[in-house]
Amino acid sequence: MTAEWDLIVIGSGSAGLVASRTAARFGARVLLVERHRLGGDCLWTGCVPSKSLIAAAHAAHVARTSERFGVSTENLTVDFARAMGHVREAVDTIAPHDSAEALAELGVEVLHGDARFTGRNSLEIDGTPHTFTQAVIATGTEPRLPQFAGTDTVDMLTSDSIWELDELPRNLVVLGGGAIGSELGQAMARLGSDVTIVNRSTRILPSEDERSSAILQASFGRDGITVLHGRSAAEVVSHDGLAGELVLDDGTRLPFDRLLAAIGRSTRLGALAPELAGVNITKDGYIDVDASLRTSNKRIWSAGDAAGLPKFSHVAGVSGSVAATNAILGLRRTFNEHVVPRVTFTSPEIAAVGMAPQDAVKGKHRVFTSEHASTDRAIAEAEEDGFAQIVVDSRGRVLGGIIVGPRAGESLGELSVAVSAKLSTSVLAGATHAYPTFTDALWNATIADVQHRLQHGIVKSGIQLLARIRRATLGGRGR
Numbered sequence: 001m002t003a004e005w006d007l008i009v010i011g012s013g014s015a016g017l018v019a020s021r022t023a024a025r026f027g028a029r030v031l032l033v034e035r036h037r038l039g040g041d042c043l044w045t046g047c048v049p050s051k052s053l054i055a056a057a058h059a060a061h062v063a064r065t066s067e068r069f070g071v072s073t074e075n076l077t078v079d080f081a082r083a084m085g086h087v088r089e090a091v092d093t094i095a096p097h098d099s100a101e102a103l104a105e106l107g108v109e110v111l112h113g114d115a116r117f118t119g120r121n122s123l124e125i126d127g128t129p130h131t132f133t134q135a136v137i138a139t140g141t142e143p144r145l146p147q148f149a150g151t152d153t154v155d156m157l158t159s160d161s162i163w164e165l166d167e168l169p170r171n172l173v174v175l176g177g178g179a180i181g182s183e184l185g186q187a188m189a190r191l192g193s194d195v196t197i198v199n200r201s202t203r204i205l206p207s208e209d210e211r212s213s214a215i216l217q218a219s220f221g222r223d224g225i226t227v228l229h230g231r232s233a234a235e236v237v238s239h240d241g242l243a244g245e246l247v248l249d250d251g252t253r254l255p256f257d258r259l260l261a262a263i264g265r266s267t268r269l270g271a272l273a274p275e276l277a278g279v280n281i282t283k284d285g286y287i288d289v290d291a292s293l294r295t296s297n298k299r300i301w302s303a304g305d306a307a308g309l310p311k312f313s314h315v316a317g318v319s320g321s322v323a324a325t326n327a328i329l330g331l332r333r334t335f336n337e338h339v340v341p342r343v344t345f346t347s348p349e350i351a352a353v354g355m356a357p358q359d360a361v362k363g364k365h366r367v368f369t370s371e372h373a374s375t376d377r378a379i380a381e382a383e384e385d386g387f388a389q390i391v392v393d394s395r396g397r398v399l400g401g402i403i404v405g406p407r408a409g410e411s412l413g414e415l416s417v418a419v420s421a422k423l424s425t426s427v428l429a430g431a432t433h434a435y436p437t438f439t440d441a442l443w444n445a446t447i448a449d450v451q452h453r454l455q456h457g458i459v460k461s462g463i464q465l466l467a468r469i470r471r472a473t474l475g476g477r478g479r
């Protein structure tokens with residue numbers, strides 16, 4: 001019996017949207033199932049609202065610190081409700097791109113409902129049965145909530161619910177100093193909250209290198225944010241369900257108006273029943289996929305956060321495309337996890353791709369750093385905190401790097417292309433870069449490697465030989 005659909009995609013976040021559009025472009029009959037809002041976390045509760053809030057916070061910060069340029073903004077006020085209005089407007093402006101109408105134009109049919117597998121090639125959507133030849137699971141993740149005494153007495157904010165606030169919490173305690181805790185904690189502090197971050201790890205952004213963490217920590221200090229490292233909450237006490245007091249494992253008591261949990265994410269697979277389709281789950285609770293994103297059921301693929309890939313919208317999108325291409329065209333394209341660029345949109349931004357400098361091996365790799373303190377644009381903007389650092393192999397090919405500073409995420413594009421295409425520093429150094437830009441720091445790091453190569457080994461001997469020949473030739477002409 002022919003299946004109803006060539007491909008059913010479950011979940012309409014970045015992974016599911018790209019998977020559906022890709023498959024439809026190949027001419028497949030595609031059904032996209034979404035239980036909540038088309039667009040997923042990135043649009044409604046993730047990238048878009050957080051970057052819009054950060055933009056408002058940045059405006060407040062610039063105004064507050066503009067004295068150093070001789071610009072006075074006395075009686076600065078922040079209207080938090082209007083800042084949140086900007087956040088909602090940005091979401092509403094982008095949302096139509098992911099609407100059912102826009103998808104229908106591309107040939108993707110959308111059904112609203114909860115998907116649940118019933119067999120190896122069948123599922124139900126809100127109880128109605130459907131069959132598929134292939135499927136992509138792109139169900140994403142949701143905020144993990146902490147468990148300690150009293151958590152049932154308080155309505156903890158998460159990255160799902162914070163966007164409903166219209167009033168700025170005077171006193172915000174954030175649990176977790178990772179990407180979400182850092183981005184949202186700093187934004188709320190700049191908009192006027194008194195922010196304390198309680199972080200279980202010993203430093204902020206523990207998955208980034210130590211120097212980046214230290215620079216960000218210093219910036220948090222200037223924003224008036226208190227960070228308590230290596231601590232956990234033991235108890236929370238709240239009488240009205242919103243405000244209360246958080247008691248830490250060392251007895252510290254932290255009063256709060258609102259408490260924000262940002263301690264990581266878990267998958268939403270409970271209702272999907274992947275086991276009924278023969279899809280295995282990893283011990284960490286993600287869909288178990290091979291390098292081509294195929295699950296233990298050869299007809300079912302997975303992409304994005306649900307597949308345990310690095311939790312970024314661009315990763316979700318690219319992996320969605322890989323999964324759909326493999327499903328529809330019968331290819332075995334793989335997703336390369338090692339060249340994933342990432343940017344934490346704090347101030348300064350922390351951006352990185354490929355091999356981390358701390359993983360460089362002496363004698364095999366070289367590491368070059370260029371400081372923003374000697375980057376003219378950074379000096380002109382009085383934003384000298386930051387640096388660019390690259391890792392190159394013995395042939396001068398760029399393997400990875402870090403950029404910390406204003407607009408670091410924009411400069412990362414060039415570094416990502418270099419790492420992904422295995423370009424040598426000679427290519428980057430040889431391309432004329434417009435002056436003055438923050439990208440000069442990256443450019444200078446690549447020039448440092450080229451200069452290093454010119455001064456060492458066979459290249460140095462070759463250049464000296466050429467110069468000697470030239471001197472002898474010109475001398476021979478009787479100059």
Ligand SMILES: Cc1cc2nc3c(=O)[nH]c(=O)nc-3n(C[C@H](O)[C@H](O)[C@H](O)COP(=O)(O)OP(=O)(O)OC[C@H]3O[C@@H](n4cnc5c(N)ncnc54)[C@H](O)[C@@H]3O)c2cc1C
Nearest residue numbers: 011013014015035040041042046115140304305311312313
């Ligand atoms: C605050 C925050 C800020 C972020 N900022 C950035 C950033 O700046 N840059 C970046 O790259 N990444 C960022 N991320 C991460 C990014 O949002 C995620 O990696 C990305 O959204 C994952 O996409 P996805 O498609 O895998 O899953 P999701 O976007 O979570 O989509 C999954 C969809 O599946 C639906 N679903 C689940 N189960 C079912 C079911 N059984 N039936 C039907 N539908 C179902 C859900 O309702 C959901 O809409 C941020 C995340 C957060 C929370």
Ligand SMILES: NC(=O)c1ccc[n+]([C@@H]2O[C@H](COP(=O)([O-])OP(=O)(O)OC[C@H]3O[C@@H](n4cnc5c(N)ncnc54)[C@H](O)[C@@H]3O)[C@@H](O)[C@H]2O)c1
Nearest residue numbers: 176177178179180181199200201262263264311343344345
């Ligand atoms: N700019 C971006 O691309 C961006 C922005 C936000 C989120 N994201 C993605 O979303 C993912 C989830 O972000 P996240 O911040 O929730 O998780 P995370 O894994 O980045 O950080 C969690 C932090 O919480 C701490 N922690 C864990 N349990 C704790 C507890 N009980 N009490 C106190 N601290 C605790 C950890 O030590 C860690 O510092 C990120 O890994 C990232 O991939 C990306």
